[in-house]
Amino acid sequence: MNDSRSRTDDKNPVHPRVGATMDDRFLEHKTGHAHPEHPRRLAEIHRMIEREFKNRLILVRPEPATVEQVETVHTPGHVRAILKTAEQRMSSMSPDTQVSARTYMAAWLAAGACVQGVDLLLNDAVDAFFALVRPPGHHALADRAGGFCIFNNIAIAARYAMKSFGLDRILVIDWDIHHGNGINDLFYNERRLYYYSTHDILLYPYSGLAGDVGDGPGRGYTMNIPIPRDMTDDDMVYLYNQTLLPVLSGYRPQLIMVAAGFDAHADDPIGKCGFTENIYARIIRLVMDFFVREGKPMPPLFLALEGGYEPRALTASVRTVLMTLIGNGIFPKPPDSADAPVMDRIREIGSIHTPYGII
Ligand SMILES: [Zn+2]
Incomplete structure (x- = not known):
């Protein structure tokens, strides 16, 4: 870690180097008129970045992932099935996952953008990286697409970090309102990746029970927290304070990856929760503040776009995260005092299993 990660020197503040993917080829993945995962989501984010962040981010164009990289996660059969859709008419890979003529390229680029982001982070070229991609990835399973996801972008990038950089403690924080069943399942039996997810269990894919904590050597390295709407x-913030911070101190991640879906926003047509866009920045701040307090360097921080289906709310959420990453986000400090009623409501859904006991 070099000094650029230390942001505590008030006299000589060093602004973090923040990279992001920006590429119009992601807009060529068409899903049909009424589909919530439409190109306008990303187009609006692009306009916001042009307006506000053009000179403050290191913007990069991705290369497609290699077949070898994709096949560290997916079966050759799934890879072939996606390739077959190239330059074809619109079709469905699952009841909710449409593909068009150029989807295969967007999917390959989305995985490649995540690999590139991890590569830049682990080569210390940036301190944080936001892969602004579509299609999303956290529902994609080894052998099939689903939940608008084609390839599991974060899983592919995590495998790349393990293989190319020898990492064996990667923490994935999944704050999308849907459970990331793909990431959950792909790493359920291993401890090299700790999967932490907060989600509404009444939504697709209806998985992620509180008692699902990993299996075999991976037992205790998955934390699923179903949350009330x-x-x-x-x-x-209180919940993350209580449950994520012990993971940060106990697991000591070498890389933090965020499955950054923004569909828990109050204006989202699918999530139907009550959060504002500030919640995402506050979670990032919670993590950053933890390392400052501990006097330890912040691990490389990677985010990949997952859900978020109301373009204005999505864009506002991405903006607050970027503001926080570049050091300009000002948000209230999280409450960290005694118990709060929210914990009782969460416990009604299921106990929270942490590596340090059940709370
Ligand atoms: Zn989602």
């Missing part, structure tokens, strides 16, 4: 931002 009526939580506030403060409730959520």
